[in-house]
Amino acid sequence: MKTSFRRLLIGCVAASALQVVAPTIAHAQIEASPLIPATLPDGFDKGRNVSVTERPRPDYDPLGVNLGGFTLFPKVDTGIGYTSNVYLTDNNKEGDGFVVFNPAARLRSEWNRHQVQLNAAGAFRRFFNNSVRNEDSYNLAALGRLDVGDALTVTGEAQFAQQFETPITGDVASSLAVLSQYKRDFLSLRGQYGVGQGRLMLAADRSHFAFDPIRLPSGTAIDQENRDRTLTRVTAQAEYAFTPSISAYGQLSYGDTDYDTLLLPNVANRDSDSYRFIAGTNFDLSALVRGTIGVGYAQRNYKSPLYKDVDGLSIEAKVEYFPSELTTFGLGLRRVIEDSNIGNTNAYFDNRGSLRVDHELLRNLILNAIAEYAQQDFIGSTRKTTFYRGAGGARYLINRLLGLQLQLSYIKRDTTGEDLGQQFDEFRGQLTLVVQR
Template sequence: MKLLTSAATAAFFMLVVPHVASAQDLGSNFKRDRNVTVRERPRPDYEAKGIKAGGFTVYPRVTGSVERNDNIYATAIAEQDDTIWRVKPEVAIRSDWSRHALGAFASATINRYSDFDTENTEEYTVGVNGRADITRGSNVTGSLQYQKRTEPRTSPTSPLAAATPVEYSLVTGSVIGVKEFNRIRLTGRLTDRNYNYDDVRNIAGGVLDQDARDRNEIYYGLKAEYAVSPDTALFGSIVGNTKNYDLATSGRDSDGYSATVGANFELSSLVRGEIEIGYMDQSYDLPIYDDIDGVSAKAEVEWFPTQLTTVTFDGSRTIEEAVATGSQGYISNNVSASVDHELLRNVLLSAEASYGKDDYQSIDRNDKRTGASAGVTYLINRNVGVFLTYTYLKQESSGGQRGSSFSDNKLAASIALQF
């Protein structure tokens, strides 16, 4: 539904979905379209038509929001609240070709705080993507994206002593190739991410050097699937990575991999999803850092109790980069459950609960996070939508080198205009 999707996400899905649907019409053993989630369901009377431009369609959109945050610095004491005003212009462009595809997107987010203007930020994203249809069941997709982003104060990697939010740039390039023949589908992928962090002032007036966080991450992998039936496939996947920091003194250069097995499925009209489990390992160049290894897991299961309600369960266990002094990384465990309900054709209700735990390596620190959210979406017509969202986050950090502990409540109201 184009009214509910940001320009960057919309551009990707508008690029990929038409081809997937056509492949499924040709008798793919990997189609999983028996059910449609509340958010995916077409609503022709409430979707943007876009602006035709030759063989392309342009989808402009702008969202205005006001948010009340009761703990803008994400601290346990001396909490400060503020009202944040936000404007987000976006545009997505996609081709209307019968074969192959080309798209582009751009968005910006301008945040203005009523009382604490040192928290004001501007973010933006620009990108292009494309798909080449080679033969039936075979295609190659590629994307290139540049982002200027701000690290949230609630992030576990946000420096506690920073006087202003940390800004950084992220350049991401990706190539994915898919080959499907009869009961077998092979997917290969290559992703390159380059992070560049800006230095930031500390609360004492000095400078917090962020150069030690600048890095390049390369991921490469292969996934092989076998369809045991039209609604169930088993697969094996291996994904390797190489992470190189710009400064050798950071000591966190590493190589790693995760090897998993799993299944994707759509069982009757009630359940659809993908589950995988395996082993992960990250080896560090600096001898003082031990390898991080253990069970790797990822799951997304959608339950359809009725056509008007979708319940989604997510879970993951991954190795993440750390910025805490003395730690090479941490194992992040996350689970969540969300529900979307179509109260009326143009009124959607949503709620989510989540829990996460980060176990840091080489230092005495553990973080636990509890989150919840609830929202209402009211689609007035194909050009206007109104949103109301409440978000809660609590983090408890323990250990001799613990990070920040806090709780944070946000209430936001938004209006989106699109054409």
């Protein structure tokens, strides 16, 4: 049975009778949850600092398989885990165990100039007693960089992925997001031109999202076709280095969001034009700190008068602090406008912050701890959704081929105002064996 996504969503929430499945493979990372990735890669790394997770470990790093001008890096993670709340509900909580199998391979060119890289990865999870929670995800990606002289580089990138949404998304109610699977294809072309102390970057990309129907445990199917959309973006950035360690930048971006179908019969969807300008600084101070901090303004104009235009403060920040070679602290902040498909809301401000510490206790034993916070403020509604997460783990490198990873996490969701989703908390643990070459 298929029914309108919006009508069934409101009816299910009002009845408070919907049972949900567990978070997806990405739910443990709040900063990873947005559907839309950044247009430009981080530009703060100028080679003056190396974090704990980046540091080479010659006795334990994989050598890969030499294929002439290329090196192949195969890897498989397999393990077992447990969740304390398999259906993410405050009532009748049920725990369940699961197994994971995550194969991956990366092929990288070893040329002095230009670059080609191919990546393939899968993430498969099977629950012991709740097969509705099972997950099959994958990602295929290709990247090519052309070095034109000494000043200009042109990079092309393509990706195709099947992913699951997470319970910390604000696109739909969390109780439905954890059941939602989508496919994403992505094409990007960006150029970088640098002369002297200046650098110019221009990027264009296109993403298309196709959402599968949500299959409820009852057998009902919720059609998500009205969430399918294409996002086209153009971004320009100018940067000037005052010293080799510190630079200032300004970034201007435009995005066009075009939904494939109407929201409902004779009801326009949330097609929009968006603009954002941010300015800030990139810095990489030797043996101390590196990062990027940008603050600016964002605006989203909807093409239908049914939806109110949105504007406000936008923030992008990522800072790493190096108190010693053995410890790295990381701080992330983010505030952007995102589309919503909840109730009568058209957009929300997505506010996120994270603090992470990595510590090298031994050369082959790396510890980590993470604290994350996210709040989604829905435009034109009293509804606010807040997520808290704490996590800790360890990575033990046995040798070049084998390693062990342990990760423990706790996540809690609270809602105030118009409650269109369940509140829940969950403890999760996972032990993984890593086999690599």
